[in-house]
Amino acid sequence: DAGVIQSPRHEVTEMGQEVTLRCKPISGHNSLFWYRQTMMRGLELLIYFNNNVPIDDSGMPEDRFSAKMPNASFSTLKIQPSEPRDSAVYFCASRAGLYMNTEAFFGQGTRLTVV
Amino acid sequence: GNSVTQMEGPVTLSEEAFLTINCTYTATGYPSLFWYVQYPGEGLQLLLKATKADDKGSNKGFEATYRKETTSFHLEKGSVQVSDSAVYFCALIGNTGFQKLVFGTGTRLLVSP
Numbered sequence: 001d002a003g004v005i006q007s008p009r010h011e012v013t014e015m016g017q018e019v020t021l022r023c024k025p026i027s028g029h030n031s032l033f034w035y036r037q038t039m040m041r042g043l044e045l046l047i048y049f050n051n052n053v054p055i056d057d058s059g060m061p062e063d064r065f066s067a068k069m070p071n072a073s074f075s076t077l078k079i080q081p082s083e084p085r086d087s088a089v090y091f092c093a094s095r096a097g098l099y100m101n102t103e104a105f106f107g108q109g110t111r112l113t114v115v
Numbered sequence: 116g117n118s119v120t121q122m123e124g125p126v127t128l129s130e131e132a133f134l135t136i137n138c139t140y141t142a143t144g145y146p147s148l149f150w151y152v153q154y155p156g157e158g159l160q161l162l163l164k165a166t167k168a169d170d171k172g173s174n175k176g177f178e179a180t181y182r183k184e185t186t187s188f189h190l191e192k193g194s195v196q197v198s199d200s201a202v203y204f205c206a207l208i209g210n211t212g213f214q215k216l217v218f219g220t221g222t223r224l225l226v227s228p
Contacts (some may be wrong), residue, residue: 043220103161
């Protein structure tokens with residue numbers, strides 16, 4: 001398996017624009033997580049899904065952020081409108097089973113810069 | 116809720132020195148414990164894990180023992196290399212209900228030749 005695949009790897013956009021980050025989890029994994037990493041706040045969990053259903057979105061910073069998982073092999077994280085403070089590295093991770101004690105596998109991340 | 120506390124970094128060592136990075140946790144029940152490593156410009160990779168008390172996880176010369184009595188999972192390596200320079204994250208996941216992976220703040224390790 002190719003692992004968790006995120007795209008794009010880098011994104012530079014202007015303030016106010018819509019940004020869409022994409023994630024393809026490992027085949028067979030039914031839990032998916034979106035994290036944001038910054039120097040100031042470290043690694044923050046934004047939202048996680050189980051069997052394509054959002055379980056906890058309490059980490060989503062505000063209404064400008066939204067995430068979807070239309071099927072088991074694809075998820076998006078959208079920011080509209082984007083702001084400079086959204087600049088960060090966004091990671092997607094997947095794992096097999098929300099109840100099992102299995103590890104999560106991370107993608108390479110998307111480095112977002114909002115200017 | 117569940118939480119993980121790691122020692123502040125950076126930890127600066129010379130090559131071949133002994134490494135300890137402390138990690139303690141707060142959780143109900145019997146969580147599983149993990150150490151992840153992040154090399155510059157990359158995502159997090161699982162380094163080792165332990166799923167029950169007294170288990171020892173090990174990989175690439177790193178070890179950590181699940182100590183329920185002290186709620187700790189300290190990472191150790193007998194002789195570090197320059198290539199071990201990275202950020203290390205301690206994490207846990209609970210074993211009841213819907214569970215998310217909870218991370219510590221990360222500890223940066225810098226190893227000089």
